[in-house]
Amino acid sequence: MAKPFLTAQWRNLLMINFAITPALLQKYVPHRTELDTWNDTNYISLVGFLFRDTKVKGIGFPMYRTFEEVNLRFYVRYKEGSSWKRGVVFIKELVPKYLITFVANTLYKEKYATLPMRHRWHSPDENTLHVAYEWKVGNEWNFLKANAAAAPTAIIPGSEAEFITEHYWGYTQSGPELTSVYEVTHPQWRVHEVFDYDYRCNAEALYGPAFAEALAQKPVSALLAEGSDISVQPKLRL
Template sequence: MSFEPSSPPNGLPLMRQRWSQLLFAHWPVPPEVLQPYLPARLELDLFEGQAWLGVVPFTMSHIRPLGLPAVPGLNHLHELNVRTYARLDGVPGVWFLSLDATLGLGVWAARTLFHLPYLHARMRLTETNGTLRATAERTHRGAAPAHFRAAWTPGAALPLAQPGTLAHFLTERYHLYTAGPDLQQALRGNRLWRGQLYHAPWRLRTATVSEWESTVVESHGLPTPVGPPLLYAADALNVWVRELRRV
């Protein structure tokens, strides 16, 4: 099942956002390594028998509830998420291990209203002469410490990712799953929500990394990913967010 809209959905989404300065960095990981990080009802979504682990820094801006203006100071944040991919009842989606972010109120809202494992962090994401640089330091009380530093340069535009390709599998995701804001409690519980996103297909680019230092994966007790990541930079796009539903 796939869902690739190019315009806002029928009905009323909860929120509109704009995502930019985004990098998809992925590594293949044996499924048995990642399965313990999913609740029992979710199964890993595999590509040709292989699980994938992603680290994704980006900027979220123009954040506003539908029908309301953006609030200065509350409509812009930087985010760094650690993710893998899962499915339930045939519906593929993203499963987040953590989402470090800069906006305190946004972290509170995401944890409280959307049950997502957002964590407080200091983060910067800047662009100089076409090169993007991101730094992050987790500050969330009680969470395992983690830091991140990377620099990358987006390159040539790629064709739209087609169904059945690895690029499509890793990037064209229109659902997310969550089981609560605390990952360890979520793994032991029986609550599960599915959320839905709407946006145009990603316009992907090649990317070259010149700096990479990170402990965000290791902060979850996972081994350091082996080898260089598979990289895609992405052009900015608008995103509409629907409410979560219990599943």
């Protein structure tokens, strides 16, 4: 295996999940991949989390080691031989640093954008963890937030949580018939039971009318994953 392009910790991944009509996603599905489903449902997720101890090719850059990210993603799979490689496709990824956006868009051909961002974690009591991520669109702060059990538990095999979190590949449409892929490695995460959650997202400004309609409906679920150390391998072509 090649040396990782990026290593970091991903912590407190808050995922708010929506059902979406497959037709809305088809033009974003990278060549040679297909939509992945759980219980015959196509999912799209708003995900907020924190990068910590971030290093690119083993080098940590001051002021760029800890930062928030919020992304909108959906789920695909690619068949290699007799096995499926399940992964995600990003509609857009938001970060608070322009240099991160430049590197990601230039080297990885991703769809990053830079906005003011902040986060807050705290425990109002010994049994509860509050997690919130915020990003500013125009003059309005958007947010994802949840109250969850302080103690994480193992993911149940075959569950929705396993489907949402167990996608270890990132797929990007790099040309008309060209798909790039990179592997993200990490142990299976534990999850915190979510008691209640809320969100506000100017989806039309960020993602366009089609996704605004999808994100205006009631979410299917919310998950809070504990996170872990992760590594991102160099990008390859399918």
